[in-house]
Amino acid sequence: MPKAVRISLDAMGGDHGPSVVIPGAALALERHPDIRFLMFGNEATLAPLLNAYPKLKEATEIRHSEIAISMDEKPSQAIRMGRGKSSMWKAVQAVRDNEADAAVSAGNTGALMATAKICLKTMAHIERPAIACMWPTLRGESIVLDVGATIGADAGHLVDMAIMGAAMARIVFDLDRPTVGLLNVGTEEIKGIETVKEAARILKESSLPNLDYRGFVEGDDLGKGTVDVVVTEGFTGNIALKTAEGTAKQIGEYLRSAMSRTLMAKIGYLFAKQAFDALKDKMDPRKVNGGVFLGLEGVVVKSHGGTDALGFASAIDVAYDMAHFELMNTIRTMLEHGPLDQPA
Amino acid sequence: MPKAVRISLDAMGGDHGPSVVIPGAALALERHPDIRFLMFGNEATLAPLLNAYPKLKEATEIRHSEIAISMDEKPSQAIRMGRGKSSMWKAVQAVRDNEADAAVSAGNTGALMATAKICLKTMAHIERPAIACMWPTLRGESIVLDVGATIGADAGHLVDMAIMGAAMARIVFDLDRPTVGLLNVGTEEIKGIETVKEAARILKESSLPNLDYRGFVEGDDLGKGTVDVVVTEGFTGNIALKTAEGTAKQIGEYLRSAMSRTLMAKIGYLFAKQAFDALKDKMDPRKVNGGVFLGLEGVVVKSHGGTDALGFASAIDVAYDMAHFELMNTIRTMLEHGPLDQPA
Numbered sequence: 001m002p003k004a005v006r007i008s009l010d011a012m013g014g015d016h017g018p019s020v021v022i023p024g025a026a027l028a029l030e031r032h033p034d035i036r037f038l039m040f041g042n043e044a045t046l047a048p049l050l051n052a053y054p055k056l057k058e059a060t061e062i063r064h065s066e067i068a069i070s071m072d073e074k075p076s077q078a079i080r081m082g083r084g085k086s087s088m089w090k091a092v093q094a095v096r097d098n099e100a101d102a103a104v105s106a107g108n109t110g111a112l113m114a115t116a117k118i119c120l121k122t123m124a125h126i127e128r129p130a131i132a133c134m135w136p137t138l139r140g141e142s143i144v145l146d147v148g149a150t151i152g153a154d155a156g157h158l159v160d161m162a163i164m165g166a167a168m169a170r171i172v173f174d175l176d177r178p179t180v181g182l183l184n185v186g187t188e189e190i191k192g193i194e195t196v197k198e199a200a201r202i203l204k205e206s207s208l209p210n211l212d213y214r215g216f217v218e219g220d221d222l223g224k225g226t227v228d229v230v231v232t233e234g235f236t237g238n239i240a241l242k243t244a245e246g247t248a249k250q251i252g253e254y255l256r257s258a259m260s261r262t263l264m265a266k267i268g269y270l271f272a273k274q275a276f277d278a279l280k281d282k283m284d285p286r287k288v289n290g291g292v293f294l295g296l297e298g299v300v301v302k303s304h305g306g307t308d309a310l311g312f313a314s315a316i317d318v319a320y321d322m323a324h325f326e327l328m329n330t331i332r333t334m335l336e337h338g339p340l341d342q343p344a
Numbered sequence: 345m346p347k348a349v350r351i352s353l354d355a356m357g358g359d360h361g362p363s364v365v366i367p368g369a370a371l372a373l374e375r376h377p378d379i380r381f382l383m384f385g386n387e388a389t390l391a392p393l394l395n396a397y398p399k400l401k402e403a404t405e406i407r408h409s410e411i412a413i414s415m416d417e418k419p420s421q422a423i424r425m426g427r428g429k430s431s432m433w434k435a436v437q438a439v440r441d442n443e444a445d446a447a448v449s450a451g452n453t454g455a456l457m458a459t460a461k462i463c464l465k466t467m468a469h470i471e472r473p474a475i476a477c478m479w480p481t482l483r484g485e486s487i488v489l490d491v492g493a494t495i496g497a498d499a500g501h502l503v504d505m506a507i508m509g510a511a512m513a514r515i516v517f518d519l520d521r522p523t524v525g526l527l528n529v530g531t532e533e534i535k536g537i538e539t540v541k542e543a544a545r546i547l548k549e550s551s552l553p554n555l556d557y558r559g560f561v562e563g564d565d566l567g568k569g570t571v572d573v574v575v576t577e578g579f580t581g582n583i584a585l586k587t588a589e590g591t592a593k594q595i596g597e598y599l600r601s602a603m604s605r606t607l608m609a610k611i612g613y614l615f616a617k618q619a620f621d622a623l624k625d626k627m628d629p630r631k632v633n634g635g636v637f638l639g640l641e642g643v644v645v646k647s648h649g650g651t652d653a654l655g656f657a658s659a660i661d662v663a664y665d666m667a668h669f670e671l672m673n674t675i676r677t678m679l680e681h682g683p684l685d686q687p688a
Binding site for chain 1: 416480481482487492495496527529532536537563564565566568572576578579580582584585586587588589590591592593594595597598600602603605606608609611612613614615616617618619620622623627629685
């Protein structure tokens with residue numbers, strides 16, 4: 001029998017807490033029957049909700065926690081009141097204590113990152129964690145990082161991110177040598193920020209065996225899917241991600257309003273409904289939910305706070321893949337071949 | 345008789361040079377018959393092309409220039425070979441010499457910015473120019489700057505940009521007190537880059553009479569149109585702009601492919617064709633073509649290099665508005681009321 005994949009859940013995290021986490025977990029379990037859940041939260045709340053999902057109940061162990069970290073808690077406050085006690089902390093600690101292979105929380109990003117950093121610690125040779133997300137593209141999907149773990153990055157951090165992102169791409173896309181680009185304001189070598197240019201030089205000269213460095217990419221390459229992995233500093237990455245999400249919503253609004261303006265348009269919409277539904281499905285942000293924290297001694301996945309059960313299930317899917325295909329070991333192996341050990 | 349608006353054109357700039365510039369100018373002249381053009385470029389090329397547009401010919405004076413700056417010229421090279429001689433330089437110089445009220449070029453951004461900085465100089469109290477663009481939103485349009493003039497910005501630069509952007513918004517949107525936001529990774533005061541937080545403090549404390557500072561905005565606020573003016577540093581701004589353009593193209597592709605996949609979808613498309621055309625028109629990037637260089641002693645507008653006549657005409661429209669409604673004086677007046685003269 002194959003080994004179960006053990007996932008710990010912060011059942012109290014997110015805008016909707018257990019009312020989204022539990023049905024989300026049930027959905028994920030249907031897709032991956034080999035998951036075993038450790039669910040942290042208020043037992044009195046969780047137990048009755050779980051009764052509605054007999055299969056999930058069977059695959060889940062509830063661990064009581066009195067404290068839930070709210071969505072607007074400052075990271076420092078989340079640590080002060082949550083250390084060792086909150087459902088968020090305990091879910092992450094389960095990974096540290098090897099009771100779980102990955103943790104998932106829809107709690108606030110800052111608090112979760114602070115918790116993960118303190119509880120799990122960063123990997124050897126990695127100074128700063130990053131958050132990687134799946135980015136839908138015309139060619140399929142790319143991995144983009146950092147979308148908001150840390151503000152500011154020097155050349156070394158960018159190179160670390162390139163390696164970690166490529167490790168994740170190996171797993172997610174099943175590629176031997178994922179292509180990697182550095183986000184910049186132009187593709188010419190002379191352009192851009194010094195740190196980005198320096199990172200480019202290092203990546204080029206170290207010619208890593210498991211990573212195909214392709215140079216600079218620009219903002220519009222994200223949607224094109226020019227490379228498998230796009231690396232950027234967290235401030236810019238976060239703004240790019242939210243700008244793309246905002247633009248997608250905006251065009252969705254335009255489309256909705258165009259299709260309801262005239263009778264002819266409404267008739268056309270009815271004929272093409274299936275196509276519109278397919279498009280809506282393709283653009284559904286819930287399907288790419290799940291930011292992966294990279295660079296920590298353990299797998300933590302952050303779900304959007306406002307997502308629903310379908311979205312939360314996607315975040316669990318991501319955690320499952322990372323745990324099942326051994327993200328940690330892949331990163332470790334790639335770091336061993338990294339520029340740190342290369343002759344200058 | 346009202347005064348003519350005099351616009352100088354770099355007729356050799358862009359991917360297509362005069363074959364786009366001349367029909368573009370003809371289009372703009374139809375919309376604004378009070379424009380007078382000074383057209384710089386190779387006379388032997390321009391004169392015969394101009395013969396096809398009698399009205400434009402009447403409103404245009406050709407000035408010969410031997411040298412055209414190519415699209416991949418480095419800024420330093422463009423200055424070295426172009427100073428005083430290239431069609432780009434001469435178009436900008438016409439503004440300096442008060443022969444034109446604004447210059448338009450589709451030449452490469454770096455070369456045009458370098459030319460404009462050296463030839464026109466920056467305004468008093470302004471250290472660095474910025475490029476502002478019109479951003480289509482769900483509420484109409486916003487102004488976003490800097491989308492790529494300068495990489496890196498300190499708090500003072502961001503405040504300057506807020507004032508210059510607000511001046512442009514006064515003109516474009518005819519508002520007394522445009523709303524302004526600083527682009528950041530969160531809306532809470534504690535979040536983000538130090539320079540952005542410091543700029544926020546200055547804008548808040550100086551409470552400028554002609555500018556309604558609204559705090560931080562995020563990437564998805566761009567498409568929503570949360571504020572009239574969004575201020576950010578050039579690296580992030582450029583990436584946000586190109587990410588949005590890329591996302592819009594990507595969704596356009598999805599839509600096209602969805603509408604041609606099945607017979608029903610194709611029939612639906614035919615019924616809704618008018619609505620689709622309206623949508624396409626709304627999303628047409630040519631209609632928002634024209635980046636305004638702010639902070640220089642004169643108005644320079646940069647057109648997309650690869651645009652067509654319709655797009656180039658839009659860039660001329662922008663230059664027309666800026667010249668006609670006196671961008672320079674508006675900025676000067678607002679700078680006088682700026683935080684520079686405010687008690688700390």
